[in-house]
Amino acid sequence: MAKAGLTARYRPQNFAQVAGQDFIKSILSRAAGQDRPSHAYLFSGTRGVGKTTLARILSKAINCYNGPAPEPCNQCSSCEQITRGASPDVWEIDAASHTGVDNVRKLREDVAYSPMSGRYKVVIIDEAHMLSTSAFNALLKTLEEPPAHCVFIMATTAPEKFPATVISRCQHYVFKRLTHGELFAHLCFVLDTEGVSYEKEAVHLLTRRGSGSVRDSMSMLGQVLALGDEGLKTADVRRVLGLADQELFLRLMQHILDQDLVRLHEMVNYLLEQGLDLGFFLQEMAQCWRNMFLLSQGGQEAGKVLDLPAEEVEKWREMAGMFAASTIHAGWQMVLESRKSILGSYEPGISLELMLYNLAYLPELIPVSGYAPEPQPRGETRQNTAEKKYPAGGEKKSLNNEYKTSSSPGEPEVVTENFQEFQDRGEDKAEVQEEKPPGTEKDWDGFLDYCREHCRDDMTLARMLKQCSASIDKDQLTLKPEEEYVRSALLRNGREKKLSTLTGSFFGREMQVVFQAGAAPEIFDASPEEKARNHPGVQRLMDAFDARIMDISRNNDKPNS
CATH class of the missing domain: 3.40.50.300 (P-loop containing nucleotide triphosphate hydrolases)
Incomplete structure (x- = not known):
């Protein structure tokens, strides 16, 4: 039975x-x-x-x-x-x-x-x-x-x-999930009743893996005890359930700190070969970042809220001191946000490896606000620029001296550069390359820039002028619109008066604005039709009713009634 x-x-x-x-x-x-x-x-x-x-x-x-x-x-x-x-x-x-x-x-x-x-x-x-x-x-x-x-x-x-x-x-x-303390006490009661010796860390591990479910925790406990070994040991729990130990996480953090991509790659292969639970591995990894953040920011009091032995708390406190608080916080957030995509990926191992590489190079990421790129000469490729910065056999510089790492034996020493010096150098170059304010050149392009700055209440005028070619001859500005609708737009809503004001203020003298259609120049308001089209009363009616002119005829053109 x-x-x-x-x-x-x-x-x-x-x-x-x-x-x-x-x-x-x-x-x-x-x-x-x-x-x-x-x-x-x-x-x-x-x-x-x-x-x-x-x-x-x-x-x-x-x-x-x-x-x-x-x-x-x-x-x-x-x-x-x-x-x-x-x-x-x-x-x-x-x-x-x-x-x-x-x-x-x-x-x-x-x-x-x-x-x-x-x-x-x-x-x-x-x-x-x-x-x-x-x-x-x-x-x-x-x-x-x-x-x-x-x-x-x-x-x-x-x-x-x-x-x-x-x-x-x-x-x-x-019904709520059981707290860590309630579930831990229940498992200890079962083990004491069964007369099985146990390591507290093993029970803590089962409790965390059970996620507040008594049945799941009891099932895993029975699975581990089925080994038949004397007592409940942490190593047996990790081996049976496919869980990573704390030493592995400490080595992982050290490899991230050293930016040792080869060791990180080997660690990913180890996780996959051992068949470890990637979901729980990522959950515990996020817990490690969280513990380091608390230890780095909470001081001695933070150690009391962690469910870890005192010696492990000291190890994680030492590890937390090697990272900047911003890096720990960013790493914690990155692991939490990457968990779902990694577990749902067709290649979870490669996705996990990419996340670890991103974590390793977090210190190299510079805020956009502090980035001052050097001007790149025309015809010079990105590869040429990189060769100038990092010649073969030269020294690669980091942009933040807060993350100094010791190089491996036989490798060139990594030299860091103060980010403030980098930013100051960019500001000095920006001062050398002084830009002239828009609209200072007294030509057509300068006039367009001037209009963009002084016509913010009517940006249509600046857009329509951009679609015109122009020539300047003494006191005359000749405009040749690309399309007829451009010319019509420039002659509506009082823009012709505004255009005269802008030309006078920009060129410093009164300018005659001439619209050219084809080869023959056409001076504004040269015909009665144009006078009727631009009559203030007509313009007010068109604006009020959003109307457009279909036809213009003189009074003597009406048929006799």
């Missing part, structure tokens, strides 16, 4: 034995002690946090022959039957295999009958979100007006899939 697993052997049989969920336990225990259970409960939360377990304990407490009491006695026949799953008054239904409306209709018929031995008939529906919409609708009336002897308990990991009408008819309790 197969031996029951740790999860089944150590399933709690009363409220006091349940790890965590103190608030919910107190409410349910009080309801059982006063014999006033609700007609419907909804327990929601992640897997392995005690939803089904508390449902069974509540069903025992309200049907206990020695009750009503806040705890079941676990000695009477009713408690024993419910513990074995053989009670005729407690039905545990798997919603995944009873999703149809016909199953719910049959359930409604059965709950109408009185309980056979206990005080209440309890229906526990596990993974209740698997019920169909029709099944939920069929259950509504029973939940709203249930028989006095019936209690419904629905457990789910996806409460968002429940109709609002169902949730409103239940007492909804959200």
Whole structure:
């Protein structure tokens, strides 16, 4: 006969034995002690946090022959039957295999009958979100007006899939993940009861890997104990579960600090060859950056909030002192943001390697605000520029003296350069290359720059002038628009007057503006049609009604009436 697993052997049989969920336990225990259970409960939360377990304990407490009491006695026949799953008054239904409306209709018929031995008939529906919409609708009336002897308990990991009408008819309790301390204490209790020696770091590792789920942690504990070795050891936990140790993370941080790409590449290959869990590896790596940030910024007090042995805290404190706080913070953020893309990549190993290289070269990244590039002569390629900066066999300079790394034996020493000196040198070059303010040259290009600066309330004028070719002859500016609509735009909305003002102020003398169409120059307002087109009254009407002129005719052109 197969031996029951740790999860089944150590399933709690009363409220006091349940790890965590103190608030919910107190409410349910009080309801059982006063014999006033609700007609419907909804327990929601992640897997392995005690939803089904508390449902069974509540069903025992309200049907206990020695009750009503806040705890079941676990000695009477009713408690024993419910513990074995053989009670005729407690039905545990798997919603995944009873999703149809016909199953719910049959359930409604059965709950109408009185309980056979206990005080209440309890229906526990596990993974209740698997019920169909029709099944939920069929259950509504029973939940709203249930028989006095019936209690419904629905457990789910996806409460968002429940109709609002169902949730409103239940007492909804959200089960939280267990804290690190609660889960650690529970695992230690199990190991002490089993008589197994253990290393505290191994239990801490199982606790972190369990992520607040009792069932997951117990399953992993049973998996490690199946090795048959004496006691629970940290090395066994890491080997069985495929987890990286703290020494590996310390070596990883040292390689990042040294910008040793070869060692980082070898470490990625090691992770892949050992089959380590990349998801948990990235989770622990983010935890390392977080620990270093706290130790670097929080001082001695920060060591008290970390769940690490004192010797490991000192190692990480020393490592944190080798990085700048900005680098630690950026590394922490980079790991968190890269985790999803790495795990979803077709080549997670290459994606992980790229992230590690980016972390190694974080100090080389210069803020855009502090970047002062050297002017590059025309015809000179980027490769030529790089050869001038870093000639063969020369010294490669870093732009930040805050991150000095020791070179490996046989390699040229890395020389750093103060970033402030680099920035000052860029500012000096900027002072040498003085730029003339726009609009100082008295030519057509200078006039265009002048218009852009002084026509911010009418940028259309500057855009239209840019589409004109021009010639300047003494006191005459001849414009030749590329298209007819450009000429029309320049003659609308009082722009001709503004153009005369701009030419006078720029050239320092009164200029005559002439529009040329083809070979013959056409002086502004030379024809009556143009006078009519640019009449102030006509312009106001066109602006007010967003209109355009279709045709212009003289009064004597009208037909006789």
